[in-house]
Amino acid sequence: MRHLIIALFLCTTVWTRANAAVLAPGLYEISGKAVYVGVYNSPPRPPANNYFEPSGHRTGDLTNFPNARLKCGLHEERRIVDAPQGRLGASLYYASGERRAAVILTHGGSAETRDVGFLVPYFVCNGIDVISFDQRGTGDSIGDWFSTSPIQKADDVAAIYDAFRDDRLVDGERIGAFGGSNGGWVVPLVSLRRPLAFMILKSAPSESVLSNADYEVTMEMRGHKRSNAEIAQALSMWHTIESAANGKTSWEEADRALIAGEKQPWFAYSLMPKLPVPTPQAVSNGLHNYITYDPSVTLTSTTTPVLALYGSVDKLVDAADSYAHMGAYLKSGGDRDVTLVMLPHADHYLEASSDGWNEYDPEHFVPGYPEVMLRWLRQRGFIV
DSSP: OOEEEEEEEEOOSSOTTSOTTSOOSEEEEETTEEEEEEEEOOTTSOOEEEEEETTTTEEEEEOOOTTOEEEEEOEEEEEEEOOTTSOEEEEEEESSSSOEEEEEEEOOSSOOOSOBOTHHHHHHTTTOEEEEEOOTTSTTOOSOGGGOOHHHHHHHHHHHHHHHTTOTTEEEEEEEEEEETTHHHHHHHHHTTSOOSOEEEESOOOSOHHHHHHHHHHHHHHHTTOOHHHHHHHHHHHHHHHHHHTTSSOHHHHHHHHHHHHTSTTGGGSOOOOOOSSOOHHHHHHHHHHHTOOOHHHHHHOOSOEEEEEETTOSSSOHHHHHHHHHHHHHTTSSOOEEEEEETTBOTTSBBBSSSSOBOSSOBBOTTTTHHHHHHHHHTTSOO
């Protein structure tokens, strides 16, 4: 695997790739409190600081940081990685010159760059190096994340694994992966291709892509007070397009369903992306690759130690069903290291919520997250 080292530097107080109003990733003391500050960059939104303050479990965007004092700064080693679907931009984040365990942060379903917020300094400043990369179509990565299937995303993560496995700062025997939301489909696939030392899955669906789409559309429509009849119409539109992507229905019929759906008052809440009509072959191929994935065989086959976290009021993933099936699939092969945690009153992002839609003000994570990840890693010797 060829790669190019672009830069190697120590971040101090300003994130020079963004602007002077954005703090560099690290652990800071702000107003007398320890605060993990990361950069979150999801184009077209400009980069911003995302933070976690452990004493109050506060999180969100950091817009005011008077007299911030850096306690743990990060180094970043930037690379271009060759992958089967084309180049990827990636970085290794670390705090010292020691050779340590590392975690690959795997994206969910959004246009994120390698700058994924507070998790980067949270892991690094607590003993785990971080490898993060630009989602396809963002940063230095080419392609289109929306039409990249879980299987193709697993190819990307495997290429990232190969590129950093022999790095002088990475213990190649102790590389794991974190996958949130849709990334929870990807990481178990990677575990069958590369010897991952551990997996951390956050709000990971164990249903098929199609089943999860039905749940997410239904919850979104209910959240906007749409009727059962409207929900049925929206699901019918989705099923027609899914059927076309599977080759069971013509794309002409799917295009007609899409055009008819766009005229309905419920369409804005159907989660249907803006698809061109008539639908180009490349788009239909991408949809086919994506929606045909079912994780059950993968989860039954993996033997990698896993920590899976769920929120009880998740409206993007059927947490109760995924929790039950995740455990059944992972434990079906016998004695495996499987830890499943259901966090009460937590939404998809594991933030405190009464209904899964509205976070409390001030925004904060539920008790136990994200500390549970460090505790689990420490118990298994990945953090010394």
